[in-house]
Amino acid sequence: MKQNPISFQLKLNPEDFLPASEEEKESLVIMRESVSFWKDGFRRLVKNKVAMVSVAVILIVMVFSFIVPSFYPYSYKEQIKGANNLKPMQYSEKELEAIEAGEKVFPHIFGTDKLGRDYAIRVMMGSRISLLVGLIATVIILVIGSAYGSIAAFFGGWVDLVMMRIVDIIYTIPDILLIVLLSFALKAPLAALTSLPGFGWIRTVGENLISIFIVFALLYWVGMARMVRSQVLMLKESEYVTAARALGVGNGKIIKKHLLTNCIGTLIVTTTLQIPSSIFTESFLSFLGLGVAVPLPSLGSLASEAINGLNTYPYLLFIPAALISLIILSFNLLGDGLRDAFDPKLKN
């Protein structure tokens, strides 16, 4: 049909309305799959060399402190007779005889301490304790802090006012003083508690360790609570919260499902950076003799015991000292890496 050049009729081409061919469909497929929050953050994290090295260091330390001790030939409280104060890789006379008789004796890689305990296994157990304290304390802080902060922010008004004033007061209380004081004061009540049935496990863990956890639960969550509160204050104005509320979702579920999941980036970063500071505090207390109970070693108490023999056996001090610095450094760097990856806004 001949077209009129000045007609206002739509110039429709019947071919345009044919079903698309497979080829055409293919060209419209999005080649790059959509990137989720986790994938995106993870990709950025993997690219960060410093963070990956820290992860490797932390994993190695964890393997040595949680897996290796279970098949290590020595135990952390076993006192080997005649093997007091051995230098690294040195054998006691008895062990030398055994070697000459054709037996295999596992070397004391870091030597032994003055009671004849293998130092390598003590260091491993010590870092296990330090890591455990750091992780458990951080979980406690995470739970209390995020619950407290999100409740304060979500309900707002006078609830927020009262709750945040309490945080302010706890925040200004000098923590170290109270930690020392609490671990001193809680010792006796906890010891009394161990004699009750069902609480015997406290003795194995050590009263001091429990009081450290109580102290963390009482004092250290305030930073986390402040962080979560400021995030939730922002998030609770979002449309999806209004939508959830309009659909009749309860307050608790909104906080759990919508608000806390959406500040997960901040939570991860703050949690990771909390771990080294918990380890720091534990080693500090153990060093002062207010930490773990006696046969159990911690990196802090190992260093503290080594001071008296500093002149002759300096390696007894340097090994735990270097290890604790390494652990704290790795967690710090990993936390920085996680912050860059998951929560770039926090970077200053």
Add this chain to the structure above:
Amino acid sequence: MLKYIVKRIGLAVVTIWAVATITFFLMNMVPGGPFLSEKAISPQAQAALEAKYGLDKPLFQQYITYLTDALHGDFGDSLKQRGRTVMSIIQTKFPVSARVGGISVLVALCIGIPLGCIAAIRRGKFIDSFISVVATCGIAVPSFVICTVLMYFFGVKLRILPTLGLTSWKHYIMPVIALAFYPTAYIMRLTRSSMLDVLGQDYMRTAKAKGLSQVVSIFKHALRNAILPVITYVGPMLAYTLSGSFVVEKIFTIPGLGGEFIGSITSRDYTVIMGTTIFLATLIVVMNVIVDIIYKIVDPRIKLK
């Protein structure tokens, strides 16, 4: 402004009261009481002692008496060091701690701020990476590690510095380094990041455009603004110096308040524990209030809540 100051001081008073209350009841929670660890004494002597220290009265009355006495600066007598009041112990020990702590804070500021600035100005250069690495490692090392390592190298191996006591200027070197280490590293990081922030501001470009030399623009415009976050750190730094001093004073046997506190805990000297806790807490809280108020005065941009 006045409202802010009043509110801040009110909060501080509540905090100090909270610390005093917690300390008092915690110490009373410890079973056995202060005289039980002594040698066996007759019930009459025990009762006489309790009457002398007012321990036979109801707990709440003891609490009120303790608080009113503490308000007058009277923390009672030491239970283990005969004939000395807690206040006189604090008066003799605190100046020592304050001197070591004060020097450390000054050292931390004098080293941390310039190095942080240099790192920011030479961003991406070798010196920046070097300072950043040192600062990152610095905040990862606990104070007891620094103390002991210093002691080993300078005191035991090289024998150039004395390790115990505090009698000559040489005695100050190691404790001050140990105490200043962490704050220095932290201040370096803080100054670097805030300096970088300031250097990117418009007014820095304006200063450059109007022909100011780099030195003048940095000292006149950048440094003044970059130093503000450091002021907020002074409060926490004080608390850190204090907690560090527990360890440092114990290791170097410095006759200061931190060592006294730890000593009183091991010897169960209840009145000294309570007195030093309240004294140190008050000190930190008051310093924090002063720092906060100064910060608000120095930086008018901060909104007064």
